[in-house]
Amino acid sequence: TLLTINAGDYIFYSDWAWTSFVVFSISQSTMLVVGAIYYMLFTGVPGTATYYATIMTIYTWVAKGAWFALGYPYDFVVTPVWIPSAMLLDLTYWATRRNKHAAIIIGGTLVGLSLPIFNMTNLLLVRDPLEMAFKYPRPTLPPYMTPIEPQVGKFYNSPVALGSGAGAV
Numbered sequence: 598t599l600l601t602i603n604a605g606d607y608i609f610y611s612d613w614a615w616t617s618f619v620v621f622s623i624s625q626s627t628m629l630v631v632g633a634i635y636y637m638l639f640t641g642v643p644g645t646a647t648y649y650a651t652i653m654t655i656y657t658w659v660a661k662g663a664w665f666a667l668g669y670p671y672d673f674v675v676t677p678v679w680i681p682s683a684m685l686l687d688l689t690y691w692a693t694r695r696n697k698h699a700a701i702i703i704g705g706t707l708v709g710l711s712l713p714i715f716n717m718t719n720l721l722l723v724r725d726p727l728e729m730a731f732k733y734p735r736p737t738l739p740p741y742m743t744p745i746e747p748q749v750g751k752f753y754n755s756p757v758a759l760g761s762g763a764g765a766v
Contacts, residue, residue: 618720621677622713629679629712630705633686634697643691646704650683675723678715682708 633646657676664674689704 618713618716622716625677625679625716626682626705626709626712629683630686630701630708633683634690634701634704637687637690637700638697641695643687646683646686646690647680650679653677653679672723675719678719679712681715682712685711 629646629650633649636645636649637643654676661671661674661676665671685707686700686704689707690700693699693703
């Protein structure tokens with residue numbers, strides 16, 4: 598679920614919006630179909646794709662709430678639309694009488710065609726990406742990747758360092 602949610606960096610649409618949309622559409626369609634068909638084949642229950650999509654949607658709403666709490670505008674953080682496409686996949690699985698190949702080909706085609714359309718609506722409703730990028734700039738590097746200068750010789754005359762032997766080095 599987390600791998601699916603994070604594929605394509607869908608949380609922000611501020612930079613590389615269309616590239617992100619294309620990558621997201623391809624990866625999400627594929628991952629939704631593969632994940633859902635895998636679950637359906639092992640459970641044999643139509644409706645599993647919708648359940649899977651609902652879990653991902655809830656996760657993403659939680660993430661949206663967290664970003665909102667950090668000060669980002671509510672309509673800048675996007676929640677993808679998985680559920681209608683997953684419902685089409687479940688319907689296909691039910692209609693093909695559990696023929697896994699037909700479910701993958703027909704259901705996969707329906708998801709691949711519908712998911713980008715549903716999320717295009719999402720993309721068009723987000724605030725102007727350029728305006729938001731300037732108003733809420735993202736750092737060039739995340740803090741955990743920022744280089745730290747080596748502290749060579751910082752403790753050479755410290756009594757603590759002198760008393761701890763090789764550990765001081």
